[in-house]
Amino acid sequence: MIRPAPFLLRAMLLTGAMTPWPANAQSMAADGVALTFQAAEARLEHASPALAGADHAVNAARETQAALATLRRPVVSASAQYLQYQKTFSVDLSDAKGDAVNGAQDLLAGLPATVPAPFQEIAAEITGRLSQALPGLFALVPDTLSYRYRETVFRPTVQAAMPLYTGGAIPAIERGAAAGTSLARAQADQAREVARINLIRVYFGQLAAQSLEASALQSRDALAKLYGDAVKLEQAGVTPRAVTLQAQVARDTAEGAYQRASLAHGSARGDLSEVLDMTGVRPTTPLFVDSRPLAPVASFLGRSGEGPQARQAAAGRDLAGAGVDLARSRYRPQAFAFGEYNLNRNNALPTEPDWIVGVGARITLLSNVDRGHLLAAAKEREAAAAATEAQARKAADAATARAWDLVEGARRSFLLLNSSIAAAEKNLRVQQVSFREGEATITAVLAAEAALSAARTQRIATAYEYDLALAGLLAASNRLEAFGDHLARADQRVLPEPVR
Template sequence: MKQILLIALLGASLSASAQTTGNNPADASNAPQLLSLSYDDALQMLQRGNQSLKIADKGIETARAERDKLNALWYPSLQGAGTYVHMSEKIEVKQPLSQFTDPAKDFVHTIIPDDQFISGILDQIGGYTLAFPLAPRNLTSIGLTAEWIVFSGGKRVRASKIGNRMIDIAQENRAQTDATQRTLLAESYYGLSLAREVVAVRRDTYNSLKLHYENALKLETAGMIDKAGRLFAQVNMDEAWRALESAQKEATVVESALRTLLNMEDTCKIEPTSPLFINATLPMKEEFVQTMRSGNYILNQLSLQQNIAKQQLRIDQSGYLPDIALFGKQTLYSHGIQNNLVPRTIIGVGFTWNLFDGLAREKRIRQSRIAEQTLALGKDKAQDDLTVGIDKLYTGLQKAQDNVRALNSTISLSEELVRIRKKSFTEGMATSTEVVDAETMLATARVARLAAYYEYDVTLMNLLALCGTPEQFKNYKK
């Protein structure tokens, strides 16, 4: 059980942030001060400085920025543009004069049939071409162009809803991160409480076996036991000392994991003041299942993703509708283009309607429908898996309660057995082996009961986190 605890706590230390705080370093020559820390205080420290929560907060800010970017589709766009053009030839209109002189010649002939003089002059004039310049070879233009989409088939409305759902998903992710960190805190904090309690048990066992060894020395001197009995007591006392040292080292490792999770420096020794606990009764399992269906973070995120897929489907279906927009253009500076040819101010309304795009719209609609159906199936499967998880965790809580009730009786029996065998040993009526066996059974039962308490606390936090209500842990703790 202790090895499992260490693996879990080492995993928590690897997933926690390793950034240190800016407190003044303590004098290395002085012993570290003792910091009494309750679970609620540790939770406040976690929520202030945990890097995972800060990353989740940035995710909410990113989602809000994305929502604002989608909402920008409601506003008109304004663009400035400038153009310089050099053409190989200037733009002009050429008109031959013959179209004017030929009717004049016909008119003169009706008056003077044999006229040659005036007709010759008109023929010479008709041979020329009249040119009207419109634009030079070099053109320059600077202006503003504005466009405002007044109808897009509902795309903007759906995009705004998608932006809101993205914020909701980010908030659910933040809540899930908070629940995960609370679970790690419960494992580390109550793991330290367990480690300290185990150290106390090992110390009591060592002191008891040490006293037993001293009694064995007296009895050996008095000739009541042989050397083997005294050596057996000494070997078990040494073994108890090694177990005490091992428990102290484990407590140091667990304390380091908690300190890393809380971003604390090695300037003080943490003393947890919130003890391990266990509840005599629990709510019905069905209550946890109902709470999970409405509060679990994964299910909530899947529901929000379903809503996003539904809005995306509506956007794809709106591709069959035209886009209508108001537009306008104002020329601020122009060189080479006359006002009577291109007006300086233009306003109007227009639409674009994609009549055929190679069935791309139909394929996008089908893809969106498949995505929505996949999310629905995934939500159903996740709900079934979470129900199994709740059943497993709830069974773990009941098992811990049963173990504590059974171990309470075992500890009572072991304490009485130790008392009797110690008294019998001093009177020469019991062997050293019987005393050591009784002490070992008592220590084992006490450590097992502490482990059952720890398993209950950690399992309870995991169960509440799975239901989406980790903040209810304080109510059970009371």
């Protein structure tokens, strides 16, 4: 909301009173770098760290969105392992030994019957001896056979995995990334809008302060001359000492007002120099007012809901909606494809395949996080974001209507002040002549001078109020880029008078 100009001007005066400024501020004003408002706007784009930071934030959000746009692609990775392993095999031979002894004895027992009769007795004697020797021979074979194998293996492999179905998680992530980019752009636009409004404030604020300083100087010089006339009249015996003292008080008061206005002008110069990152800026585009009425307020309401704040709220709603989709995906199954290829099959482990491909699926049956509450929380955030968006659009319309009233009020006041200044100037001349001729009191002259000074100050303040209110109206209605067009069409200019 734009505050009325008198409040802003009083704040400028207070700031100036607390900020010391060199005594040669007037000469610095003449030596400063001359800049039109359009040139100051162009300079702002390069001089504002806030705008640079906002642009970097947009670029970061855009890059993040681009990075997440390939989530459906397979993930291919290569790995290499250098392994050293040992394997021990143990075989129980006790049962095999018994079976072998029994089998061999049975075989020997049947051999004598297979030879000719003359030799059967000899064969029986030989097989008997062999049968008796068999247990001793097999006793030399251990009951358990152990074998230990040690090997070194180099294992390079290539793995691939690709999601087939994620339950909506990937679309939700992509939607959230797009919302993040929209949010960053809206924030950058708002930062640029705030920076431009601040430039309007300090650029035309310096002009207003310069005009107020010139007006205060005029009043001081006029009252100084009046004091000189009072001294002469007192010396001539025309007026009493009290009139001279009254004129002196008025002159000293005007001197104090001028000093404060000069300090405020210096402070305003410092504000503009800081915003533009320049030393000594001299604005050349004067304060302006368009005497023609504004278009109806309804014509400004059409785009008020498209401003940066409303777009930030809309992006927040989209981001919350993506959170709802992501929470829902936790209930759904996931499917994926995978594969692996061994690049060193000649040196592979015994149980390791040369390559493998397959598909898989999984679903969470029981989670240690309550998915129902997660989904409910995401829906509540979405509802809150939707309400925030509605409120932002409503607030934009209300701000537009208020700013329109301020602009129109300042315009009407400014036009009335033109005739007021003319009447005040004529009245002052009449009172000054009457005072010199002894037909009017010094009080009447002082009152006329105060009225003229107040009218001049109010005219400057009203022009400044008009410019600030116009900037607020255009910002609230998402038309701030048209400020330059309004400036060019304005038919009333308030040029600061040169400071002597």
